[in-house]
Amino acid sequence: MSAKLNALTSDSYTEVSQYRDQHFKGNRYEQEKLLKQSNTLYVGNLSFYTTEEQVHELFSKCGDVKRIIIGLDKIKKTACGFCFVEYYTRGDAENAMRFVNGTRLDDRIIRTDWDAGFKEGRQYGRGKSGGQVRDEYRQDYDPARGGYGKLAQQHRSTERPNSF
Amino acid sequence: MSRRRHSDENDGGQAHKRRRTSEPIEIEDRLESLICRVGEKSTSSLESNLEGLAGVLEADLPNYKNKILRILCAVARLLPEKLTVYTTLVGLLNARNYNFGGEFVEAMIRQLKETLKNNLYNEAVYLVRFLSDLVNCHVIAAPSMVVMFENFVSVTQEEDVPQVRSDWFVYVVLSCLPWVGKELYEKKDVEMDRLLSQIEGYLKRRVKTHVPMLQVWTAEKPHPQEEYLDCLWAQIQKLKKDRWQERHILRPYIAFDSVLCEALQHNLPPFTPPGHMPDALYPIPRVIFRVFDYTDAPEGPVMPGSHSVERFVIEENLHCIIKTHWKERKTCAAQLLSYPGKNKIPLNYHIVEVIFGELFQLPLPPHIDVMYTTLLIELCKLQPGSLPQVLAQATEMLYMRLDTMNTACIDRFINWFSHHLSNFQFRWSWDDWADCLTMDLEKPKPKFVKEVLEKSMRLSYHQRIVDIVPPTFSALIPAEPIFSFKYGDESGTSLPGYPVSITVSNAIKNRASNEEILAILKEVPNPNQEDDDDEGESFNPLKIDVFLQTLLHLAAKSFSHSFSALGKFHEILKNLTESDDGKLHILKVIYEVWRNHPQMIAVLVDKMIRTQIVDCAAVANWLFSQDMAHEFTRLFTWEILHSTIRKMNKHVQKIQKELEEAKDKLEKQQHKRRDSGDDEDMEKNSEEDEEGQLEEQIERLQEKVESAQSEQKNLFLVIFQRFIMLLTEHLVRCETGSVDISTPWYKNCIERLQQVFLMHHGTIQQYMGTLENLLFTAELDHHILAVYQQFCALQL
Numbered sequence: 002m003s004a005k006l007n008a009l010t011s012d013s014y015t016e017v018s019q020y021r022d023q024h025f026k027g028n029r030y031e032q033e034k035l036l037k038q039s040n041t042l043y044v045g046n047l048s049f050y051t052t053e054e055q056v057h058e059l060f061s062k063c064g065d066v067k068r069i070i071i072g073l074d075k076i077k078k079t080a081c082g083f084c085f086v087e088y089y090t091r092g093d094a095e096n097a098m099r100f101v102n103g104t105r106l107d108d109r110i111i112r113t114d115w116d117a118g119f120k121e122g123r124q125y126g127r128g129k130s131g132g133q134v135r136d137e138y139r140q141d142y143d144p145a146r147g148g149y150g151k152l153a154q155q156h157r158s159t160e161r162p163n164s165f
Numbered sequence: 166m167s168r169r170r171h172s173d174e175n176d177g178g179q180a181h182k183r184r185r186t187s188e189p190i191e192i193e194d195r196l197e198s199l200i201c202r203v204g205e206k207s208t209s210s211l212e213s214n215l216e217g218l219a220g221v222l223e224a225d226l227p228n229y230k231n232k233i234l235r236i237l238c239a240v241a242r243l244l245p246e247k248l249t250v251y252t253t254l255v256g257l258l259n260a261r262n263y264n265f266g267g268e269f270v271e272a273m274i275r276q277l278k279e280t281l282k283n284n285l286y287n288e289a290v291y292l293v294r295f296l297s298d299l300v301n302c303h304v305i306a307a308p309s310m311v312v313m314f315e316n317f318v319s320v321t322q323e324e325d326v327p328q329v330r331s332d333w334f335v336y337v338v339l340s341c342l343p344w345v346g347k348e349l350y351e352k353k354d355v356e357m358d359r360l361l362s363q364i365e366g367y368l369k370r371r372v373k374t375h376v377p378m379l380q381v382w383t384a385e386k387p388h389p390q391e392e393y394l395d396c397l398w399a400q401i402q403k404l405k406k407d408r409w410q411e412r413h414i415l416r417p418y419i420a421f422d423s424v425l426c427e428a429l430q431h432n433l434p435p436f437t438p439p440g441h442m443p444d445a446l447y448p449i450p451r452v453i454f455r456v457f458d459y460t461d462a463p464e465g466p467v468m469p470g471s472h473s474v475e476r477f478v479i480e481e482n483l484h485c486i487i488k489t490h491w492k493e494r495k496t497c498a499a500q501l502l503s504y505p506g507k508n509k510i511p512l513n514y515h516i517v518e519v520i521f522g523e524l525f526q527l528p529l530p531p532h533i534d535v536m537y538t539t540l541l542i543e544l545c546k547l548q549p550g551s552l553p554q555v556l557a558q559a560t561e562m563l564y565m566r567l568d569t570m571n572t573a574c575i576d577r578f579i580n581w582f583s584h585h586l587s588n589f590q591f592r593w594s595w596d597d598w599a600d601c602l603t604m605d606l607e608k609p610k611p612k613f614v615k616e617v618l619e620k621s622m623r624l625s626y627h628q629r630i631v632d633i634v635p636p637t638f639s640a641l642i643p644a645e646p647i648f649s650f651k652y653g654d655e656s657g658t659s660l661p662g663y664p665v666s667i668t669v670s671n672a673i674k675n676r677a678s679n680e681e682i683l684a685i686l687k688e689v690p691n692p693n694q695e696d697d698d699d700e701g702e703s704f705n706p707l708k709i710d711v712f713l714q715t716l717l718h719l720a721a722k723s724f725s726h727s728f729s730a731l732g733k734f735h736e737i738l739k740n741l742t743e744s745d746d747g748k749l750h751i752l753k754v755i756y757e758v759w760r761n762h763p764q765m766i767a768v769l770v771d772k773m774i775r776t777q778i779v780d781c782a783a784v785a786n787w788l789f790s791q792d793m794a795h796e797f798t799r800l801f802t803w804e805i806l807h808s809t810i811r812k813m814n815k816h817v818q819k820i821q822k823e824l825e826e827a828k829d830k831l832e833k834q835q836h837k838r839r840d841s842g843d844d845e846d847m848e849k850n851s852e853e854d855e856e857g858q859l860e861e862q863i864e865r866l867q868e869k870v871e872s873a874q875s876e877q878k879n880l881f882l883v884i885f886q887r888f889i890m891l892l893t894e895h896l897v898r899c900e901t902g903s904v905d906i907s908t909p910w911y912k913n914c915i916e917r918l919q920q921v922f923l924m925h926h927g928t929i930q931q932y933m934g935t936l937e938n939l940l941f942t943a944e945l946d947h948h949i950l951a952v953y954q955q956f957c958a959l960q961l
Contacts, residue, residue, distance in 0.1 A: 006239050007194070008201040012492045053723050054764060058623040062535040062584065065771070065808075069725070099492055100539040105588045107625065 014099040018114050024127070025117060035117040040067070040094050041087040043116040047072075048145035049080050051107045059106050060086045064093025070124050076131035082146050083126075083133060085119050109145065193232050196225065200236050204250040206503070211250070212420045219257035226265060234272050241273065242280070245291040246485040246500075248298055248344070253417040256302025260428035266304050267431050270296075274434055281439050284446040290337050291485075296433065297341035300348050302418045303425045307352040309433040310345065311360070314338045318360055320438055321367040328372060329447035329960060332394060334438060335364055339397050340481070343474045346401070347409035361405070368398055374958035378919055379452040379527045384569035388455040388471070396453045397477060404474040413475040415505045449959050454522030456562055462511035469510065479510060483519040487540075491532050498543035513548065513555045517541075521559060524581060525574040528923035528959075534577060538584045564598060567609040572916035573923070575613060576800060583620035591621060591633045602637055607798065607909045611641060616800050619643040623764050646762035648721040652714060662711035665689050669715045679736050686712055686737075704746040712741065713754045717769075724768055731772055738778045748783035753792060763801035770805055774812055781813045781880045789887035798913045806884070807924060813880050814928050817873045824866040831859040878932050881925075885940050888918045889949060896946050906948070915952065922956040933957075 017036045025032045044056065053069050060066050065088065072083035088094045094115075102113040128137040130151040139150035149157065203218050204211060222233055240251050259266025273296060280289040296313075299305040317334040320326075338360070342349075350357050373392060377383070380390040391399075404411060418425060459468045469475035483501060490497035501516050523530050524537045545553050563570070563578055570578070586593060601610035618641055622630045627645045634642065651657050652666040668685050677685075691705040712734075720730035731738065742748045752770065759765045773779045787793060788806055796802050834856050892914060899906045922929060929936070941953040 006197055006201060006236065006243065008197055009239075009243055009489065011496075014493060052626075053725060055624060055626075057724060057768065058620075058764065059584075062538075062580075063533070068728075071725075096533055096535065099494070100533070100535045104539060104542065108590060 012095075012099075014102065015095045020114060022117065024123075032117055036115040038091065039115050039118060040089065040091050041085055041116045041118050042094055042097055042113045043083065044086055045083045045112045045114070046109055047080075047082045047084060047111060048107045048109055049082055049147060050145060051080070051082075051084075051109075053084075055107055056084055056086065059101060060088075060097055063096040063101060064088050064090065070119055072124055072126060072133070074131040075125040075127075081126045081132040082136070085116060085124070086113075087119065107145075192225075192229065196222075196229060196232060197236055200233075200240060200254075201244070203254065204247050211417055215250070215253055215257060215417060215421075219254060219261065222254075222258060223261045226262060230265065230268075234269060237269060238272050238276050241295040242276065242288050242291055244485075244489060245294065246482045246489065248291070248295060249414060249416055249418065252295060252298040252302050252304075253421065255299060256304050256418055256425050256428070257421060259302070259304045259431075260424050263429050266428070270299070270305060270431050270433065274436060277436075278439070286333055286446075286448050290340060293337050294341050294344060297345040300345050301416065303428045303430055306430040306432050307349055309431075311349055311353045311356050313433055313436050314341075314349075314360055315356070316436060316438055318363050318367075321363065323441070326441045327445075327447065327960060329450065330441055330445070331367065332371070332450065333447050335367060336394060336397065339364065339394075339401050340477075342401050343404065343411055343478050344414060346404060347411065350409055361401075364398070368394060372958065375450055375955055376452065378923065378952070378955040378959070379450065381452070381454055381525045381527065381571055381574050382566055382569045383571070384566070388458065390452045390454070391471075393451040393453055396472070399472040400474045400477045403472050411474055411478075413469075413478050413506060413509075447960075449528070451526070454518070454525060456521060456559055457514050457518050461558070461562075462514050466508070466510050468514055475510075479504075479515050480519055480522075483515060484523070487519070487523065488531070491536055491540075494536070494539050494543045497540055498547055501544065502547055513552050516544065517552075517555050517559050521563075524577055525571075527571065527573065528926060530577075534580060535584070538581055541585065542588055561597070564610065564613070567613050570609070571919075572913055573920040575609065576803070579613060579616045579620060579800060583617050583624065586617075586621060587624040591625070591629070593633075595634050595638060599635075599637060602640070605909075606640070609909065612798070612909075614638070615641045615643070619763070619800075622646070644761040646765070648718060648762075649758050649760060650714060650718045651757070652711075653718065661690060661692075662707050662714075666711045666715045669712060670719065673716065673719060679734065682712075682734075682737060683740065704744045704750070706746075706750045709741050709747060709750050710754050712737065713751060714758055717755070717758055724765070727765070727769060728772055731769070731776065731778070735776060735778070738773075742778055745783060748779040749787055749790070751779060752784065752787040756787075756793070763799070767801060767805050767808070771808060771812070774809065781809050781876070782883050784809045785880060785883045785887070789884075789891070798910060803917060803920070806921075810880065810884075810921075810925055813877050814925065817870070817877050820866065820869050820873050824863065824870050827859060827863045827866055831856065831863060834859060874931075877928070878935065881929060881932060882935070882939070884921060885918075885936065888914070888921075889940060889945065892918070892949050893946055896948060915948070918949070919952050919955075922952065926956070926959070930960075 017033065021029065021032055044060075047056075053071055056069050056071075057066055060069075067087045067089050069087075070085045071080050072085075073079060074081040086094075086097070088097070098113055098115075101111070103110060105111070126132040126134070126136075128134045128151065130137060132147070132151070136146055137151045140153050142149050148154065199218060199221065203214055207214055209217075225233065237251065237255060240247070244251070255266070255269055259269070273292060277289060277292045277296075280286075280292060293313075296305060297310055300307050300310050317338050320334040321331045323331065346357075371394070376392050379392075382390055453471075455471055457468060459470060462468050469479070482504065486500045486504070487497060490500055502512070504512055520537055520541060523532070524534065530537070541556060545556065560582065567575065598610070598614060601608075601614050604611050606612065606615070618630050618634065618638075621633075622643050627643070630642055631639075652660060652663050657663055665685060665688055668688075669682060672682050672685055686708050689705060689708040689711055691703070692707055693704065716730050716734060717727060720726040738751070742751050751773070755766055755769050755773075759769070770779070770784055774781060774784065785806065788797075788802055793802065834852065838852050838856070892911075895908075895911055895914070896906055898904075936953075941950060943950070945953075
């Protein structure tokens with residue numbers, strides 16, 4: 002029949018991003034292969050107060066959710082602003098990449114990205130203070146993510162003795 | 166160590182195409198790109214771009230003719246919104262190279278035959294429309310186009326074919342006339358008149374039983390929900406009255422008239438419509454969705470009337486744009502907003518109407534619901550000064566007409582509106598809807614607001630909802646989603662199950678084994694049983710109640726905690742729910758403890774079906790039971806029911822797929838064995854063993870499929886039976902009391918019955934015989950039977 006036009010089959014929202022998990026056990030090729038087959042999404046920029054129930058309600062609009070794993074601060078074991086959402090089928094996860102990524106949950110623009118698959122231990126933040134790395138270094142004040150970044154918080158507490 | 170960070174602008178993904186090294190492929194990509202992109206925003210005019218492209222392609226014909234033919238055929242099929250751009254291009258090529266024009270027409274006819282064979286009827290419409298516009302470009306001779314139309318319309322004379330078949334052929338002809346009606350009438354007015362009168366006769370005798378089932382509103386005012394063929398006929402009639410003057414369609418070929426009229430035309434080869442095949446899947450009928458008319462756009466250009474052909478063309482093109490770009494919301498929104506000719510029409514109104522038309526389409530929207538929500542958000546971002554107002558206006562109008570809106574459409578309205586609000590801090594002028602506060606809560610308007618607030622709460626939290634609505638709305642605010650533990654407070658201590666609940670709770674906290682817990686539960690008295698009866702192997706509702714309430718109370722913190730609890734005590738739960746009574750009771754208990762948190766009920770029911778603690782029929786029976794009658798009109802009830810049916814359907818499909826795969830594997834094995842006839846005996850034996858195993862597996866899978874299908878059929882029978890019982894009861898009661906049957910409950914129930922048919926029509930088709938013989942017989946009340954007959958009429 003007629004050609005399948007590459008220019009018309011663009012589905013860029015479902016493409017694999019540049020991010021690669023540095024702690025992944027395996028080589029880049031294996032990681033990419035898993036990302037391309039995965040039914041699991043990493044979800045970032047959540048508020049610390051966003052619940053599993055809210056995540057379930059939103060992501061269920063794209064299909065049946067198999068499980069949700071809320072990301073935790075490694076030390077405090079409290080939510081630290083990310084989670085994993087696993088679907089039963091890849092097609093449902095693709096719809097989430099197309100229609101949930103970049104929209105709001107709990108008033109915040111959330112971001113979704115392909116994940117190679119949940120493994121025990123990956124539910125913990127990898128920042129030195131126990132939360133996510135991004136919360137270590139950021140300079141802005143975000144009340145839904147513990148206020149100032151961890152480094153900025155330290156600076157603030159050491160600054161005070163000098164002011165009169 | 167380099168720290169790779171997530172890019173924060175993951176707005177559309179970066180496609181990194183590896184550089185290709187082989188030249189011909191590069192050129193083919195370039196050709197594709199050139200052809201696909203012509204007509205898009207450019208510093209030069211469309212005409213000069215087309216002229217330039219025609220020159221390039223003409224030069225490439227000697228080496229790349231077939232590739233160019235295939236690309237052009239593809240854009241004809243896949244980019245219908247740019248129809249006239251590409252017909253002009255073909256016209257220019259035909260003027261420069263007559264043979265190429267002829268080959269293109271032949272290729273298109275071949276493609277048309279293929280698409281019809283493959284049940285791609287919607288794409289076939291675009292192909293025929295393309296061919297008809299080629300008449301305007303002097304590529305195809307008008308008389309031969311008229312002959313093709315005559316062949317299409319002659320299908321209406323066929324006997325014993327589904328009405329949807331002849332519908333399609335009539336639709337194709339009518340839908341081409343906005344583009345080519347004028348030209349065809351100028352050349353062959355006698356034949357065209359005859360054609361139109363044949364069509365008119367057909368439309369008059371056509372059966373329209375299916376229409377009520379597809380209408381978004383039952384009311385005729387303010388906008389009648391017209392059947393699609395009736396509407397198109399009215400539009401063509403009006404066009405004819407206007408002497409085929411059509412001013413909306415962009416026609417680049419007019420600028421090239423002097424070149425094109427010098428070209429030689431081709432005659433379409435005679436095309437006989439393929440005969441009806443039993444497995445043909447013609448498109449289902451549609452109803453045209455209208456929410457705006459010319460009085461609704463307060464300033465700026467006027468909206469073309471509902472029977473103007475402009476309205477048809479605009480809506481067609483907007484639908485096509487969505488069909489092409491739905492996966493990429495930014496592109497889709499941009500393409501919609503840059504619709505050519507947008508300055509002469511209230512484009513925002515058309516866009517909102519078309520999007521809602523798709524969202525509310527019955528039986529199902531063309532694309533997943535959430536796509537429309539996100540697309541509207543994108544559109545609001547691109548046109549922040551104008552689109553949100555139009556959207557708000559449409560929402561207001563939809564609210565005003567809730568009384569006659571189809572229940573399934575109200576569901577989608579609820580889901581859309583709550584999700585949309587959650588992206589805009591739940592800002593809404595709730596006071597505008599204060600009229601719903603004085604109504605009976607079962608009426609559509611207060612019910613709608615209540616459900617919206619409930620869904621909004623799920624996307625936020627209870628206090629947020631309290632904060633966003635005026636205090637006058639407190640009756641509509643959902644309950645706080647907290648656990649109701651009967652053994653938890655003062656009054657609980659006197660209940661018969663209380664002591665055991667304390668023991669069980671401690672046992673669970675101390676990680677007792679399943680055996681230990683079962684032993685504890687043996688102490689629970691059975692209220693159903695006579696004293697001194699058997700050892701209590703029969704169904705003991707109190708046992709289930711005590712164990713489940715206690716367990717779920719301990720696990721109430723989150724979904725994950727509850728799932729973990731169900732998993733850990735799976736054995737006990739299966740033990741307690743062996744009987745059908747047990748299964749029903751476990752559902753009752755779940756409802757009792759979580760009645761203020763329907764979202765939790767839904768996820769628990771889902772988990773229990775998947776882990777086979779309850780089966781689908783049990784869930785259906787529970788939802789229709791007397792205990793749940795007061796929740797019968799709530800959205801969550803139907804979400805659970807449809808989710809249950811979907812799980813059943815997916816289960817059957819999964820096993821069928823496994824069976825197919827096993828059969829394929831066996832076939833391959835058998836081929837392999839036949840092909841390698843001279844092998845040693847040893848290998849032959851092991852191959853025969855493998856085949857034997859496969860044959861056994863296939864037999865087992867066959868049984869599994871049959872058993873799954875039997876369960877599926879039973880599920881539908883249960884559901885339909887329950888509907889019939891409830892509806893008949895209501896109708897009889899009203900009749901004897903001489904009361905009007907049309908209560909809000911009745912409207913909800915009868916439309917929920919419709920919804921089951923519509924949402925699962927593919928699956929239900931298999932069981933029509935049984936349904937007709939057992940349930941939907943002539944003895945049934947005609948109100949109920951009408952729903953079944955309308956459903957059958959969809960594929961007549």
